[in-house]
Amino acid sequence: MKAIHQLATVEQILARYQQDQPLHRFLAVYYRQNKQMGSKDRKIASRLVYNYFRLGHALQQESLINRLIVAEFLCNTLSNSFIAFYKPEWEVSIHLTLEEKLALVKREFSDFNVLAIFPFHYHLSEGIDTTLFCSKILVQPDLYIRVRKGAEKRFTGTLLDAGLNFQHLGEQTYALANGTKLDHLFTDRGLYEVQDLSSQQVGNYFKPQKWDKWWDCCAASGGKSLLLHQQQPDIKLLVSDIRASILDNLDERFLHAGIRNYQKKVLDLTLDQSLYLHDYEFDGIILDAPCSGSGTWGRTPEMINQFEEHTIQFFQDLQRKIIRNVISYLKPGKPLIYITCSVFKEENEAQVAWIKEEFKLQVESQELIKGYQHKADTMFIARLVKA
Numbered sequence: 573m574k575a576i577h578q579l580a581t582v583e584q585i586l587a588r589y590q591q592d593q594p595l596h597r598f599l600a601v602y603y604r605q606n607k608q609m610g611s612k613d614r615k616i617a618s619r620l621v622y623n624y625f626r627l628g629h630a631l632q633q634e635s636l637i638n639r640l641i642v643a644e645f646l647c648n649t650l651s652n653s654f655i656a657f658y659k660p661e662w663e664v665s666i667h668l669t670l671e672e673k674l675a676l677v678k679r680e681f682s683d684f685n686v687l688a689i690f691p692f693h694y695h696l697s698e699g700i701d702t703t704l705f706c707s708k709i710l711v712q713p714d715l716y717i718r719v720r721k722g723a724e725k726r727f728t729g730t731l732l733d734a735g736l737n738f739q740h741l742g743e744q745t746y747a748l749a750n751g752t753k754l755d756h757l758f759t760d761r762g763l764y765e766v767q768d769l770s771s772q773q774v775g776n777y778f779k780p781q782k783w784d785k786w787w788d789c790c791a792a793s794g795g796k797s798l799l800l801h802q803q804q805p806d807i808k809l810l811v812s813d814i815r816a817s818i819l820d821n822l823d824e825r826f827l828h829a830g831i832r833n834y835q836k837k838v839l840d841l842t843l844d845q846s847l848y849l850h851d852y853e854f855d856g857i858i859l860d861a862p863c864s865g866s867g868t869w870g871r872t873p874e875m876i877n878q879f880e881e882h883t884i885q886f887f888q889d890l891q892r893k894i895i896r897n898v899i900s901y902l903k904p905g906k907p908l909i910y911i912t913c914s915v916f917k918e919e920n921e922a923q924v925a926w927i928k929e930e931f932k933l934q935v936e937s938q939e940l941i942k943g944y945q946h947k948a949d950t951m952f953i954a955r956l957v958k959a
């Protein structure tokens with residue numbers, strides 16, 4: 573009976589969701605309007621809907637109930653009331669490996685193709701294992717935390733006291749199950765940042781020197797700047813973004829992190845900004861570019877449904893406009909750190925090749941950080957040095 577009710581709820585959510593906003597935002601409003609749903613009902617409904625979107629474009633010809641059964645089976649490792657009710661014969665196999673379960677689904681649905689989960693796979697960057705990447709969309713990424721230097725002991729102790737499961741991956745990096753709530757455990761808001769594992773790793777490419785002048789030119793709420801500042805607090809930092817509101821978030825995060833000495837500008841970098849930047853020169857520029865975000869769709873699988881292939885070209889053009897408008901502010905011999913959270917070659921290695929050709933920068937290093945292998949986002953980073 574419960575499962576029948578769950579199915580009806582999912583049908584209603586999918587019918588109402590216009591796919592014009594992130595799913596989590598839609599669900600928050602939906603649950604507010606449906607107060608009769610208890611927290612367990614909400615949790616199950618969210619799981620079912622998210623898993624449904626994790627199936628991407630696979631089995632599109634199948635009925636909703638069949639797609640939900642397959643999604644629930646592939647995305648869960650423990651049995652649940654939905655599978656028990658609608659597909660009891662699969663219950664005993666739910667703990668199998670993803671590979672084994674994919675084979676089992678294929679036996680029942682001969683049309684099933686794991687590559688159809690992510691139909692844009694023809695655009696994947698070099699080095700990505702296409703089949704593995706597509707199958708890992710079925711696995712929800714973890715929650716990653718970067719803890720302030722020196723606060724690791726306190727952070728670990730609080731997690732232990734709260735009885736939370738976690739992994740301490742490196743000095744300041746922790747992994748927890750997605751959805752773990754930490755806010756109520758810590759009053760000091762600068763003690764930790766939520767930052768994906770791959771996003772933390774890009775920091776290895778910054779290498780700032782004391783008294784350097786750096787520009788985080790698409791800074792948003794400052795994730796990369798915080799990482800940069802942690803590596804070298806004695807730098808002169810300019811942060812900019814096209815959105816003033818997101819820079820307000822940056823101010824707040826910087827305040828909590830104790831960073832007071834920085835300059836901030838609202839700039840549209842598709843336009844020539846020489847009027848405002850004519851006497852600026854930098855020892856390092858971080859360009860964490862606006863991009864498809866396709867490396868993060870494990871967290872927002874509804875995007876696979878919403879994305880249109882031509883958008884890749886849109887982002888490539890946008891990124892080139894921005895690159896063109898920032899490179900002249902780089903001192904000779906100094907790095908441009910180009911970052912995307914995209915898995916598309918047009919936004920990644922093709923951009924690096926273009927920068928090299930167009931502006932004669934040397935590629936010091938580039939890497940596709942394969943987060944899909946570690947329940948994390950996939951990102952691309954290149955360190956290019958001006959001649």
Ligand SMILES: C[S@@+](CC[C@H](N)C(=O)[O-])C[C@H]1O[C@@H](n2cnc3c(N)ncnc32)[C@H](O)[C@@H]1O
Pocket residue numbers: 789790791792793794795796797812813814815818839840841842860861862863894
């Ligand atoms: C990937 S996000 C940056 C994330 C950020 N570095 C962080 O670690 O939190 C890209 C940012 O580029 C900004 N952006 C988009 N178009 C822009 C433009 N024309 N000029 C400047 N910034 C732009 C967006 O507002 C967005 O905040």
